[in-house]
Amino acid sequence: MSEKIIDGKLIAKHYREQLAIKIQKLKEQGITPGLAVILVGDNHASQSYVKMKRKACSNLGIHSELYEYESNLTQAALLQKVEELNEQEHIHGILVQLPLPDHINPITVIETISPSKDVDGFHPVSIGKMVTNQDTFYSCTPLGIMKMLEYEDISVEGKHVVILGRSNIVGKPAGQLFLNQNATVTYCHSRTKDMTSYTKQADILVSAVGKANLIGAEDIKPGAVIIDVGMNRDESGNLCGDVNFKEVKETAGKITPVPGGVGPMTITMLLFNTVKSAEWAVTDRQKS
Numbered sequence: 198m199s200e201k202i203i204d205g206k207l208i209a210k211h212y213r214e215q216l217a218i219k220i221q222k223l224k225e226q227g228i229t230p231g232l233a234v235i236l237v238g239d240n241h242a243s244q245s246y247v248k249m250k251r252k253a254c255s256n257l258g259i260h261s262e263l264y265e266y267e268s269n270l271t272q273a274a275l276l277q278k279v280e281e282l283n284e285q286e287h288i289h290g291i292l293v294q295l296p297l298p299d300h301i302n303p304i305t306v307i308e309t310i311s312p313s314k315d316v317d318g319f320h321p322v323s324i325g326k327m328v329t330n331q332d333t334f335y336s337c338t339p340l341g342i343m344k345m346l347e348y349e350d351i352s353v354e355g356k357h358v359v360i361l362g363r364s365n366i367v368g369k370p371a372g373q374l375f376l377n378q379n380a381t382v383t384y385c386h387s388r389t390k391d392m393t394s395y396t397k398q399a400d401i402l403v404s405a406v407g408k409a410n411l412i413g414a415e416d417i418k419p420g421a422v423i424i425d426v427g428m429n430r431d432e433s434g435n436l437c438g439d440v441n442f443k444e445v446k447e448t449a450g451k452i453t454p455v456p457g458g459v460g461p462m463t464i465t466m467l468l469f470n471t472v473k474s475a476e477w478a479v480t481d482r483q484k485s
Contacts, residue, residue, distance in 0.1 A: 201446055203424075203453045205341075208348045209461035212469065213257060219472050220258050223479065230475035231260040232290040232316065232467075233282045237275065237301065238268035243294045250292070253464050259471060260287065272301045276309050283311040289474035290316030292467070313477065316470035318370070327370060330377045334470045339371035341462030342403065342424055343378070349451065351401075351422055354379040359399035361385050361392070361412075361439070367405040367426055375401075392416075404439035412440040420450040426459050 220230060232254055236247050247263065254261040264278060275293075282291050291314045297303050307315075312322035318336040326333035335343075346353060358375045362368035363386045372382045380401070385392050396402055396416045404412055405426035417423060427439030438455030446452050453459055 201449060201451055203345055203349055203451050203458060205345065205453060205458040205461040208345050209465040211348060212344060212462075212465050213253075216465075216468055216472050217257055219476070223472070223475050224258070226479055228475055228479055229258070229260045229287070230290075230471050231262070231288045232292065232471045233262045233264065233285075233288045235264045235266070235275070235278065235291070235293045237266045237270050237294070238298050240296065243296070247294055250464055250467060253468055254471075257468060259468060262288070268298045270298075270301075272305065275301060275306060279306065279309045283309075283314060286478075288314065289478055290314050290467075290471040292317055314474060316467060316474060318470065319365070324370070327373055327377075334473070335374060335466075336366060336370040337466040337470065338367045338405075338426060338459060338463045339374050340466045340469070341459055342371055342426075343374050344466065345424070345453070345459070345462055346401075346422070351451065353401070355381070356400040357381050357383070357398055358401045358403065359383045359385060359395050360403045360405070361396070362405035362407075362426075364405065368403075371403055371405070406439050408439055409437050410439070410441040412445060414441070414444045414448045417445060417448055419448050421448075423449045423452040424459065425453050425455050427455065428460070 223230060234247055236243060251261045282288050291310050293306050295303055307319045310320055312320045315323050315334050318334040323333045327335055353375055358380045360368050360372045363384055372384055376382050383395055385395050393416050397418050399418060399421055401422045402417060403424040407427055407429060409429035409431050423440055423445060425438035425440040429437050431437045436456050442454060
């Protein structure tokens with residue numbers, strides 16, 4: 198059964214080892230990749246995510262800076278800080294942890310980040326380049342999914358990929374990355390009628406809905422690849438995904454667990470984008 202499991206921890210370790218080599222080469226050229234993280238408010242989940250991201254940076258030798266603010270920080274003050282970081286050469290990536298307090302418009306904040314430091318892949322310039330299949334910063338979770346499939350040697354071309362969820366962070370960009378690799382993509386969402394009729398057609402099913410045990414064995418095609426992005430709590434308070442793992446793993450060809458699947462890849466791809474930004478900075482410096 199273990200051969201069915203797509204082990205996100207193992208795959209993340211593989212890509213981090215590759216990043217360590219790139220970071221060493223950058224340091225030999227006098228550049229240490231730098232990530233600035235901005236955290237506004239006291240959201241416990243956000244604090245945990247930021248802690249994990251900074252620990253990952255430290256483990257790989259990426260310089261990180263954390264800027265923490267009370268929830269009453271004004272939007273103008275936040276934008277000013279982002280603009281300051283845009284100008285700092287030792288910072289290659291800027292991450293503003295979401296969600297933000299209600300009085301701050303996240304779209305305005307994201308658009309203020311320089312596209313050259315948009316390591317979350319949320320800026321309209323990054324999205325536009327992704328849609329037109331240009332090299333850019335791709336959203337971390339969708340990129341992590343693609344890297345997992347690449348590691349597992351799972352071909353995407355010609356496959357029918359069904360995406361559950363249409364968020365700007367996971368659903369939409371994930372579908373686009375699959376499309377860029379010549380998959381046929383179907384999006385399902387809260388208004389989709391008879392969703393199972395679509396999920397049962399999927400060669401690759403990606404669920405990013407946030408509803409515990411939404412997908413059972415009866416909802417998938419035997420042998421399908423199941424990518425579970427959901428992070429939920431079951432009735433017992435245990436962490437679980439959108440997919441009923443114990444049930445679906447018997448029918449699936451490959452499946453990601455929760456936890457230990459997509460999650461480790463998301464943080465790894467943030468590091469990947471930060472290193473990529475630093476490499477681009479070296480290229481720009483050499484051109485000038």
